[in-house]
Amino acid sequence: MILSDFGVPSSMGVWLAALLLTMSLLVGALGGLIGSSLGTMRLPAMLMLGVPLPVAASANIFVSSAVGVVGSYRHLRDGRVKPSLLLIVGVPAFVSGFLGGYFSNQVPSNLLIGLAGVLILWQGLELVLLAYRRRQGSRTGEGQQDELEGSSGQFTVARTVGGAGASFGIGLLAGAIGLVLSTIRLPLIIRVLRVDPRIAAGSNLFIGMTMGALGWIGHMLHTRTDLSLLVILLAPAIAGSYLGAKFTGRISVNLLLLIMGVLLTGSGCMMLWRGVSSLL
Numbered sequence: 001m002i003l004s005d006f007g008v009p010s011s012m013g014v015w016l017a018a019l020l021l022t023m024s025l026l027v028g029a030l031g032g033l034i035g036s037s038l039g040t041m042r043l044p045a046m047l048m049l050g051v052p053l054p055v056a057a058s059a060n061i062f063v064s065s066a067v068g069v070v071g072s073y074r075h076l077r078d079g080r081v082k083p084s085l086l087l088i089v090g091v092p093a094f095v096s097g098f099l100g101g102y103f104s105n106q107v108p109s110n111l112l113i114g115l116a117g118v119l120i121l122w123q124g125l126e127l128v129l130l131a132y133r134r135r136q137g138s139r140t141g142e143g144q145q146d147e148l149e150g151s152s153g154q155f156t157v158a159r160t161v162g163g164a165g166a167s168f169g170i171g172l173l174a175g176a177i178g179l180v181l182s183t184i185r186l187p188l189i190i191r192v193l194r195v196d197p198r199i200a201a202g203s204n205l206f207i208g209m210t211m212g213a214l215g216w217i218g219h220m221l222h223t224r225t226d227l228s229l230l231v232i233l234l235a236p237a238i239a240g241s242y243l244g245a246k247f248t249g250r251i252s253v254n255l256l257l258l259i260m261g262v263l264l265t266g267s268g269c270m271m272l273w274r275g276v277s278s279l280l
Contacts, residue, residue, distance in 0.1 A: 003228065016049060017232050025236035028067055032074075032244025034186070034201055034260045037064035037208050039179045040120055040267035042233070044113075044274045053109055055226050057178025061101070062216045063233045064180040067241040068209025072202070074245035080202025082195070084153065088160055089189060090207040092168035097211035100175020101218020112177045114275020116184075119173075121268025123187040127261030130191070131254050149253050154194040163192050175215035180208040183264050190257075197256050201248055 001014045023045050031038035039060045046056040075081050134148075166188050174181035182204050189200040248256070 012228060012232075019049060020046065020229070020232050021236050024063070024233045025240045028237035028240025029244040030240075030263060031067060031182075031237075032070075032205075032241035033247055034244075034256065034263060037067045037180050037182055037205070037212065037237075037241075038263065038267065039064040039212075040116070040181070040183050040271055041263070042237075043177075043179060044267075044270040047274055051229070055229065057104070057109070058216065058220070059226060059229045059233060061175075061178045061180065061212050062230060063237050064182075065209050065212030065216060066234055067237045068180070068205050068212060070238045070242045070245075072206040072209050074242060075202030075205055075248070078202070078248075080199050080248070081206045082152070082199055082203045084155065085189060085193070085195065085200075085203040086207060088155070088164050088193070089167045089185065089203070090210065092164045093171040093174075093185065093207055093211045094214055096168045096171030097175040097180075098214040098218045100172040101178075101215035102175075102221060104176045104178070104218065107176060109177055110275050112173060112275075113271055116173055116177060116179065116181065117268050117271030117273070117275055119184050119268070120181075120264055120271055123184055124261050124264025124266070124268050126191065127187055127257050127264060129261075131257035131261060134254050134257070148190070148194065148196055151194055151196045152199070159192055159194075163188060166192070171211055171215075174211065175218055178215070180212040180215070182208040183267055186260065187264070197253050197260070198248055201256070201260075205245075 003012050003014060003017055005014075024042065027038045027041050027045075030041075042063065043056055043060045046060065047053060051059075072081065167185060170181050170184050170188070173179075185207065186200060186204045189195050189204055190197055195203075
């Protein structure tokens with residue numbers, strides 16, 4: 001049974017549409033919570049369900065950007081979007097995201113997916129360890145619990161240049177494989193620029209929203225988008241993102257770091273497996 005049997009102009013199976021809709025809702029909610037569109041979970045899920053890579057990449061980066069609109073509004077309203085981060089981390093990502101999307105057909109996609117998987121896995125493990133160290137520090141009275149709590153960031157020349165340069169490189173990789181890669185940029189904001197994870201989450205989602213839109217434009221110059229796929233993914237992802245963002249400011253920094261780390265580790269494993277399995 002396919003969607004066209006119900007008057008929908010698509011040859012997609014009903015069961016596949018239902019799975020994609022449910023997946024998009026859950027990923028959207030988790031992404032809104034941690035300040036990421038989590039396209040790193042959505043893209044490999046689509047690929048595993050049989051969606052062709054060019055179509056999945058184009059749809060994923062569009063949905064990631066659209067999800068960021070709703071989640072960003074909530075974070076912006078609650079004061080968790082920092083202008084200095086938009087300038088230092090956002091602008092380089094905007095430029096490189098478009099360039100990566102435009103030249104996405106010039107580099108083997110599975111190689112880029114595998115590389116992204118390694119980076120995401122590494123950053124996920126880093127955040128899990130950070131949450132553990134902060135928890136141990138609070139238990140032993142070493143005073144590390146408040147190191148990031150309420151921090152507006154440390155913008156020395158070295159940290160600023162390093163953050164901007166890394167963001168540019170992440171944007172190139174992200175645009176090329178149809179991801180926003182907020183999951184890599186988020187630990188960068190926290191670890192390098194020393195920003196409170198809740199502020200980092202809001203600012204990162206706003207940056208991802210804009211970068212994703214520019215990356216999608218780059219993709220559209222040479223890839224046709226499946227409109228039925230966009231419709232199935234978009235509404236549940238937006239609803240989930242808004243609901244998830246409501247709870248960002250209600251949980252502790254340590255718990256937020258742990259959730260971020262676990263989700264990034266899982267996403268990294270999925271991406272790495274996808275990249276490696278295609279070579280076997």
